[in-house]
Amino acid sequence: MPVPKSIENTPENRVGSGTTRTVSQTPHQNVPGTVTTGQSLQARKMRLIVELKLPQELKSCLVEDWELINKHKQLFQLPAKKNVDTILAEYVTFVKSQGKTDNREYSIDELVYGIREYFNRMLGTQLLCQFKKPQYAEIHLAYSHIPMSQVYGAPHLL
Known part of the structure; x- marks a missing residue:
């Protein structure tokens, strides 16, 4: 059964591999109407992403659940x-x-x-x-x- 593109095990999506990054930063859009704190523009445009290591059993459950919900429209x-x-x-x-x-x-x-x-x-x-x-x-x-x-x-x- 093919893995959905959004969660397949590619370097961009990898979770739990031996070469994971623990924290990375990605650009983040400013949200209109939000209150800014005294952070610099650069700091406000960045957000932290934390990667989690998941056992293969949990990954399989998540893939199966994703398919039931998104492909078969089951709740x-x-x-x-x-x-x-x-x-x-x-x-x-x-x-x-x-x-x-x-x-x-x-x-x-x-x-x-x-x-x-x-x-x-x-x-x-x-x-x-x-x-x-x-x-x-x-x-x-x-x-x-x-x-x-x-x-x-x-x-x-x-």
């Missing part, structure tokens, strides 16, 4: 059987069960809190592709009383 059933909050809670339990209790318990709680907050705040505006946004609008209306991390699951967390 995941919501609410998810195993939601983001459950996944994060299981991760905290796993990390704490490893027995290393220096300052990790506090830092893992902070990390998971940050991931959950980011997910809930950015899901509707930054994390979903355009095709998924009508479903999000319906779900957000139906489940407005709970955080979306209790509705969405692993495919959206990835």
Whole structure:
């Protein structure tokens, strides 16, 4: 099965190879109406891009999900059987069960809190592709009383 051009493993798109750059800078357009900070014009036109190393299993899942959504126009059933909050809670339990209790318990709680907050705040505006946004609008209306991390699951967390 061919890999979509936007995520194929080319030098420009490579994630997780042995020769990855950890941080690079690319030009960034100024957004009208934004507030500038005292940064130079050069600094405002640059943004940092961080590359992540993903295991091949996750890459395969992401490719499969991309094809289901973009080629076959399929969406995941919501609410998810195993939601983001459950996944994060299981991760905290796993990390704490490893027995290393220096300052990790506090830092893992902070990390998971940050991931959950980011997910809930950015899901509707930054994390979903355009095709998924009508479903999000319906779900957000139906489940407005709970955080979306209790509705969405692993495919959206990835």
